[in-house]
Amino acid sequence: MSYRQVLAHSPLAEQIERVVGFGHATLTRPVTQLLARTDIEIIHVGSQATYPVPAGPNVRFVEQTLLSKQQTGGAPARLGGLETDGTDDPAWLQAWQDADAAATAAIDAELDGSTPYDLAKAVNAAIPPGGLLFVGASSPIRDLDLVARPYVVGEKRLIIANRGLAGIDGTLSTAIGAALARESTRAIAYVGDLTFLHGSNGLLIGPSEPRPDLTIVIASDDGGSIFTTLEQGAPEYAASFERVYATPTGADIGRLCAGYGVPHQVVAVADVAQVLAEEVSGIRVVEVPVDRTRRRELDARISAAVRNELTP
Ligand SMILES: Cc1ncc(C[n+]2csc(CCOP(=O)(O)OP(=O)(O)O)c2C)c(N)n1
Ligand SMILES: [Mg+2]
Incomplete structure (x- = not known):
């Protein structure tokens, strides 16, 4: 909304x-x-x-x-x-409903099908009634918050997140636990790459332990994209931004998954809907490359478009 x-x-x-x-x-x-x-x-x-x-x-x-x-x-x-x-x-x-509809249309018009918001829309649409969505902190939960469409009341999707102080730690383990408790082949965890890497050892599940059916969707932009949209993402701090805030890792997520025996695929935003519609057995990782370098500019364009639409 x-x-x-x-x-x-x-x-x-x-x-x-x-x-x-x-x-x-x-x-x-x-x-x-x-x-x-x-x-x-x-x-x-x-x-x-x-x-x-x-x-x-x-x-x-x-x-x-x-x-x-x-x-x-x-x-x-x-x-x-x-x-x-x-x-x-x-x-x-x-x-308010009219303003929301007008703003939503203005936002949609700024999205070209490849942005992190398009990914959030695809994830939002992929949760069927009875399904589970676990959302990671940082950009994923905010992207979803902006573009999620209301579901039909009473269809009982469960959408949860660890908030507290919005830590990116322990997210995968929480998502795996949640998916074990609410069985559905459409359980999805939607997280940033640093969140995934921070909690990746949660993928290590002993052979006699239960495994949920869970798709982990990674908004993969090699670093923390949230900071590009905040004060520290302003052009005057560009020289130190990458090292201090973005903290890219260059990690090879596919090889990391292979080490845990977890299937991994790289999927373009445009193909996410199709991949998320598949029946899932066990844990799989769907890594979706997105661009964080244009996020500040994209957010500015979205705000300008909405302002333009809603200002009399
Ligand atoms: C345990 C912990 N350490 C550090 C932070 C600070 N922090 C907030 S968001 C963020 C970056 C998250 O990056 P990513 O998961 O890739 O999400 P993105 O914003 O790139 O989509 C960091 C390091 C935190 N919230 N929790
Ligand atoms: Mg990231």
């Missing part, structure tokens, strides 16, 4: 009067910036520990347990202001 682009570029954002938040929102800056505002009412189900910025006096924390009580039919609790007065204005929801 393009909500982060809509929040950043639509005049609708200025009309927000109240925010009700759940969970620990750390994924995108427009959301963090919204939660840092002090001129609107904010209700957060949780505490400062799950609030991504120091809460201002306009933030009210509500305990999760108060909500559960009401769901289970216990004594009606005052939910710290979560109640609404009167009926909702349907035009408000419609305006």
Whole structure:
């Protein structure tokens, strides 16, 4: 969903009067910036520990347990202001849905079928009802967040990630454990190359241990692409960027997989959908080369296109 682009570029954002938040929102800056505002009412189900910025006096924390009580039919609790007065204005929801549709179309028009966002779209579309998607930190989860299309409610896909402090460690082991617990031949782990390399020893599974059916999709750009989109990716730091932030490894992922006896193939973004539609037995690795050098420019183009589309 393009909500982060809509929040950043639509005049609708200025009309927000109240925010009700759940969970620990750390994924995108427009959301963090919204939660840092002090001129609107904010209700957060949780505490400062799950609030991504120091809460201002306009933030009210509500305990999760108060909500559960009401769901289970216990004594009606005052939910710290979560109640609404009167009926909702349907035009408000419609305006956001229209903005999302316009932004999504503008984003799609910037994608040429080979970008990391095209890969995220293919992964998103490959999860069938009942399937599992485990998403790695860094760019994959943000790319997916931007281009994922809503699924039909009730179809019960499980999409999970390790968040916490967004570590790239232990990701493969978590994904393998999750796939063991939720059997499906369409279990997919979608991770960056450094995330894969960091946790690659999770591929070492003893001969008498169970192995899940799991496809590990690697967005393979030889380094950390997320940093190209942040402050340190600015042209003035280019001289030290590769060594300090991108940290390319030159690792041969195919040979690494061979050492673990795990099948590996290199697949172009355009062919990912077809490969992910295959029935899978055991663990396999699908390495998808993507370009990180044009990512900063691509993100700038996407933002400009959405701004252009949503600015009256
Ligand atoms: C354990 C750990 N070490 C270091 C980091 C800092 N870090 C955040 S993103 C990232 C790069 C990840 O690269 P990759 O998995 O290839 O994803 P990309 O952004 O390239 O798609 C690093 C090193 C971290 N999050 N966790
Ligand atoms: Mg990478």
